[in-house]
Amino acid sequence: MCGRYALTHKPDEVLGALGVADFEDDFPPRFNIAPTQPILVVGQADRQPGSNLPDRRATLARWGLIPGWVKDMRDFPLLINARSETAIDKASFRAAMRHRRILVPASGFYEWKRPPKESGMSSQAYWIRPKNGGVIAFAGLMETYASADGSEVDTAAIMTTKANRAIRGIHDRMPVVIRPEDFERWLECKTQEPRQVADLLKPVEDEFFEAIPVSDLVNKVSNMGPDVQKPVAVAELEDKPPKPGRDTSQMSLF
Numbered sequence: 001m002c003g004r005y006a007l008t009h010k011p012d013e014v015l016g017a018l019g020v021a022d023f024e025d026d027f028p029p030r031f032n033i034a035p036t037q038p039i040l041v042v043g044q045a046d047r048q049p050g051s052n053l054p055d056r057r058a059t060l061a062r063w064g065l066i067p068g069w070v071k072d073m074r075d076f077p078l079l080i081n082a083r084s085e086t087a088i089d090k091a092s093f094r095a096a097m098r099h100r101r102i103l104v105p106a107s108g109f110y111e112w113k114r115p116p117k118e119s120g121m122s123s124q125a126y127w128i129r130p131k132n133g134g135v136i137a138f139a140g141l142m143e144t145y146a147s148a149d150g151s152e153v154d155t156a157a158i159m160t161t162k163a164n165r166a167i168r169g170i171h172d173r174m175p176v177v178i179r180p181e182d183f184e185r186w187l188e189c190k191t192q193e194p195r196q197v198a199d200l201l202k203p204v205e206d207e208f209f210e211a212i213p214v215s216d217l218v219n220k221v222s223n224m225g226p227d228v229q230k231p232v233a234v235a236e237l238e239d240k241p242p243k244p245g246r247d248t249s250q251m252s253l254f
Contacts, residue, residue, distance in 0.1 A: 084201035
């Protein structure tokens with residue numbers, strides 16, 4: 001799964017990497033983005049008159065997709081991820097897969113490695129980033145939810161796939177990374193049906209990411225500074241027994 005990620009690059013780097021010409025609001029570096037928070041997403045807009053290039057639009061959406069047919073979002077589970085293997089047929093994602101595919105820019109993501117329950121050890125957090133740096137784009141889906149009072153909110157989910165060999169030792173799932181050369185095809189929902197872009201929903205190459213062990217600071221949403229990405233020695237953490245009464249379950253916030 002993907003339950004936390006970061007977007008720390010400068011706005012011009014992010015917008016340039018995803019081919020967005022303009023975005024009205026500035027945005028600060030975010031080191032610990034969590035579900036239900038607003039996230040930056042990029043979708044396809046109409047082509048400008050006289051231009052052969054696609055116009056990509058950046059907007060903010062709530063991380064946690066709500067399908068349009070939901071009557072009360074308070075009674076619906078938080079869909080922060082969409083499994084790429086089943087999204088085409090799943091009722092919650094079917095419409096978004098056909099009409100509202102997006103890109104979610106990121107600098108990297110976090111994942112937790114769970115030790116065996118009998119070990120009594122805490123989960124180990126990892127900051128997973130591209131080895132060559134730069135902005136990456138996760139495959140995403142978006143829905144605009146209209147509540148009974150007439151208000152609307154854009155909501156989004158990040159698509160996941162099975163982990164590649166490099167990440168498999170930490171977790172069995174990872175976000176789907178869309179390469180720049182595939183941006184247009186992924187975003188073009190008018191001519192590219194879900195089955196025609198299914199080949200993009202695969203694990204990225206084994207050598208693409210590097211995983212850096214970090215402390216449990218990232219576990220708390222209130223920790224939003226660069227310290228959450230500071231490397232730690234795994235052996236020291238694994239040798240430390242859990243504190244009495246401490247909940248050591250992975251992603252207990254969700």
